[in-house]
Amino acid sequence: MPSPGRKQQFFAGLRAEAPILLGVAPFGLIFGALALNAGMPAALVQATSSIIFAGSAQFITAQLFGAGASGLVIVMVVFVVNLRHVLYSASIAPYVKHLGLAWKVALAYLLTDEAYAVVITYYQRTRSDPAGPGSPDRRHWYFLGAGLALWVSWQLSTLAGLLIGARLPESWPTGFFLPLTFIALVVPALRDRPSVVAAAVAGLIGLAGAGLPFKTGLLLAALIGIVAGTTAERRDQRAAARRVA
């Protein structure tokens, strides 16, 4: 089998991302509308979609800005909300380690939840040397195709939201897309007991701390959930070791 060329890889990535765009485009449209309603200037709403380029963080930025939160609080919340990207970075890193700095910078910029989900699956099910030992690994073109497809649709849907935003009925529960997207991301990953423990503990404490100001309840819940997950993992390993012994 000949090694897939750059163009084939690029378009394969683009096609793989296509179904996700159907779910993401309305999300971008709603972001544009909501951010405008929250009082952000249109130019900055569009700039947010290219500078931050992370759906949930952008929603929270707009909501916090609308609620009068300080810049420092917004920055801290964006940090916490986007901390999961460190995990994506660590998981993708071995596959892109041979690339130059420009590629690493470009692909890191495009490393959204939706691109990660598609790209890591592709990396895991394909070989680095498709045309035999020593043949070039061009899978970063697939990554670029998937990432750019998402980027372009995100910019265009934000623009569409800015243009038709004022006409979205007030009673539409558009904000509900935020928890729904998180559910779509987190639930499929709850395949082992420690992850379920981490999620359950964080969810309960998040609920109990929901009244705390500036999302401190969220931060507290996340930290305790992480400790609970790590503890559960250690307990499981000790139990497994006892069974072996």
Added chain:
Amino acid sequence: MTLLATIVIAGAITFGLRLSFILLWGRVAVPIWFQRALRYVPPAVLTAIIVPELATWQDRLDLSPANPQLAAGLAAALVAWRTRSIPLTLAVGMAVLLGLRLVTG
């Protein structure tokens, strides 16, 4: 901090988080305990956002069946678990929410 400065800093942080391991891979030894803890960041942080969000209905915490977001969230979680599809999860969750709101007025 102006809104533009806030957006630029938030963007730089987001980019930095995404670049972190891609840039440092092979150059820095990451402690095992840290790598392990990192694994539980996504389920913990995301669930801590989801649960209070679902439980908040008409500006207060409501865990009764009168809150349609709970049923919609559960339906979405089931779809996400079975299909792993983001668009399908969004569609079903939103459909259940809108349907329940129609029924209950």
